[in-house]
Amino acid sequence: MSEDLKTEIKDRALEIRNLPTLPLALTEVSTLLDDPEVSTDEVARVIGRDQVLSAKVLKMVNSPVYGFPGRIGSVQHSLVLLGLNVIRGVIISTSVFDIMVESMAGLWEHSLGCATACQRLARRAGFKDPEEYSVAGLLHDLGKVVTACQMPDVKARIDEVVAADDLTYFEAERKLLGFGHDRINAWIAEHWKLPLRLKEGMAMHHKPQLAQYYPDVAAVVHIGDFLTRVYEFGSGGDDQAVPLKPEALKLLKLTMCDLEVVLDELEGDLSEIAGLRFA
Amino acid sequence: MSAIDLPRRVFLLSEDRELARTLDGLWPVEGQIAGPVVSVFARGRSALEEIFEQPPDLLLVDGRLADLPFTEVVALVKGENVYRQLPVVACLTPAAAAALDPAAVEIDDFLLLPIEPAVARARLELTMSRAARSLDANPLSRLPGNTSIISRIQNLIDLRQDFALAYVDLDHFKSFNDAYGFARGDEVLLMTARILANTVRDLGAALSFVGHVGGDDFVCIVPVELAEKACLRIIDSFDRIVPSFYDPADAVRGGLRSTDRQGQLREFPLMAVSIAVVFNLGGSLTHFGQVSAIAAGLKKKAKEKVKSSYVLDRRREGNGQPA
Numbered sequence: 001m002s003e004d005l006k007t008e009i010k011d012r013a014l015e016i017r018n019l020p021t022l023p024l025a026l027t028e029v030s031t032l033l034d035d036p037e038v039s040t041d042e043v044a045r046v047i048g049r050d051q052v053l054s055a056k057v058l059k060m061v062n063s064p065v066y067g068f069p070g071r072i073g074s075v076q077h078s079l080v081l082l083g084l085n086v087i088r089g090v091i092i093s094t095s096v097f098d099i100m101v102e103s104m105a106g107l108w109e110h111s112l113g114c115a116t117a118c119q120r121l122a123r124r125a126g127f128k129d130p131e132e133y134s135v136a137g138l139l140h141d142l143g144k145v146v147t148a149c150q151m152p153d154v155k156a157r158i159d160e161v162v163a164a165d166d167l168t169y170f171e172a173e174r175k176l177l178g179f180g181h182d183r184i185n186a187w188i189a190e191h192w193k194l195p196l197r198l199k200e201g202m203a204m205h206h207k208p209q210l211a212q213y214y215p216d217v218a219a220v221v222h223i224g225d226f227l228t229r230v231y232e233f234g235s236g237g238d239d240q241a242v243p244l245k246p247e248a249l250k251l252l253k254l255t256m257c258d259l260e261v262v263l264d265e266l267e268g269d270l271s272e273i274a275g276l277r278f279a
Numbered sequence: 280m281s282a283i284d285l286p287r288r289v290f291l292l293s294e295d296r297e298l299a300r301t302l303d304g305l306w307p308v309e310g311q312i313a314g315p316v317v318s319v320f321a322r323g324r325s326a327l328e329e330i331f332e333q334p335p336d337l338l339l340v341d342g343r344l345a346d347l348p349f350t351e352v353v354a355l356v357k358g359e360n361v362y363r364q365l366p367v368v369a370c371l372t373p374a375a376a377a378a379l380d381p382a383a384v385e386i387d388d389f390l391l392l393p394i395e396p397a398v399a400r401a402r403l404e405l406t407m408s409r410a411a412r413s414l415d416a417n418p419l420s421r422l423p424g425n426t427s428i429i430s431r432i433q434n435l436i437d438l439r440q441d442f443a444l445a446y447v448d449l450d451h452f453k454s455f456n457d458a459y460g461f462a463r464g465d466e467v468l469l470m471t472a473r474i475l476a477n478t479v480r481d482l483g484a485a486l487s488f489v490g491h492v493g494g495d496d497f498v499c500i501v502p503v504e505l506a507e508k509a510c511l512r513i514i515d516s517f518d519r520i521v522p523s524f525y526d527p528a529d530a531v532r533g534g535l536r537s538t539d540r541q542g543q544l545r546e547f548p549l550m551a552v553s554i555a556v557v558f559n560l561g562g563s564l565t566h567f568g569q570v571s572a573i574a575a576g577l578k579k580k581a582k583e584k585v586k587s588s589y590v591l592d593r594r595r596e597g598n599g600q601p602a
Binding site: 036040066068071074076077082083195197 | 465466467469470473474476477478480481483516519520523524527531
């Protein structure tokens, strides 16, 4: 693989200034913010369902301006620290996809499904703060959004390979570029000074066994991604099943029985969020 | 600028009598409201001693000063930490202004000669209030500092306005600083400042204020009936967020382990907030000094608890005010 291509893609990915989101999500948050009585928690709940808005808020609160970069990995905490004034500013300056709405909606649904699965898994594994894991699940495919917005030419070629060679999106990315959205995630997380935990979940969910610092987050996101695909909830850019790495289960000390429990719980959750419209 | 409202003092260093007359006439005495008192020094050198001994609120220097280059006056004032905050405005000809090197001459503003009185007055007022704000702001959090805090409280007391004043500080902040270093400590202070500012603003009350006394000491002013709600929200947010500022192992363990000066291994719990709330009800307070005395007593009580806690001044029930 050519280093030049990698550098070029990295540069283009990091140039991203203003990620767009889906129109419905934006309208929903704007409407909430119009209510002067609205609580931070309510706004956090709605923003926490949208991968791009969540990413923006986390990027903002972890920026050096606020003085504690890399510390905050929770949307709710971000909102407490930024305040609704700043959130209003973020929302006002956010644009929406004018094309690709349909194809992006599938990715939004998949990401929210994965976030929900991660939360269930983290609980089952007995972790203290399940939201930390669900945010990592929500953002695990952010690299795909960045590619779609910054490099629509590259995305179109990946889509072609997915269709022509019957590959997963991840395999097609690697075939075409030599690396996948996990690498783009790592660049973005680093550049935006997101907490290391979040970065590892975003960057290592395809190979949790290699996660250096927080294999627990990477493993949760890995299994969460798998479970969401089992239910064919939304779309990660292909309709393939992805392999489940047994190491991930071992890492979390979960058994197949645990997984079945989580699957049951998740079924209820997903049918609930399936009522949400994305586009 | 000062807690007691002495008239503000403006010094002008200039030989130009016309300029002196114009500036002296900028603030005519209007009834009770006293404008700044303008003192004119025709010779720059003779003014220095008085500037250093009793710095004015604003120093105007004529760029055409003969006995001492105006840049030297500026360098003398701005080079000393105790005088740096004194705003210095140069009076310059258009040519001199165009040739000005702001990196070399640390003035705060300039006025163009000849002076337009109305504009000059507005500019100078702006410069003085900007200096007051930036002098008093806490350099870390940029929240208003002690001077603003005291004058805000004293004003409310003088107006006999009811208010609740919350003294906020952090428990175990020192052990956190010692273990992780002051840069990590600063992160926590900035986080705390954000929580306080946003919580108080979200109450949506006209009467609200957050100040940073220094270190881990903050104050908030809120309406009496919202005081308890504010305390609960501050504590809830702080307790939820503060573990993120610890190393993962310490956050999981719920505290720090470090050796003290005697070489003893000691455990410190996670940081917590203590809040002491003093009320002014029906003019029950007459002076700022009382506030801090009452707060100091309450603080002790709040500190007895290991976890975040708040204590409301119980005297308010004694006053027969609604709880």
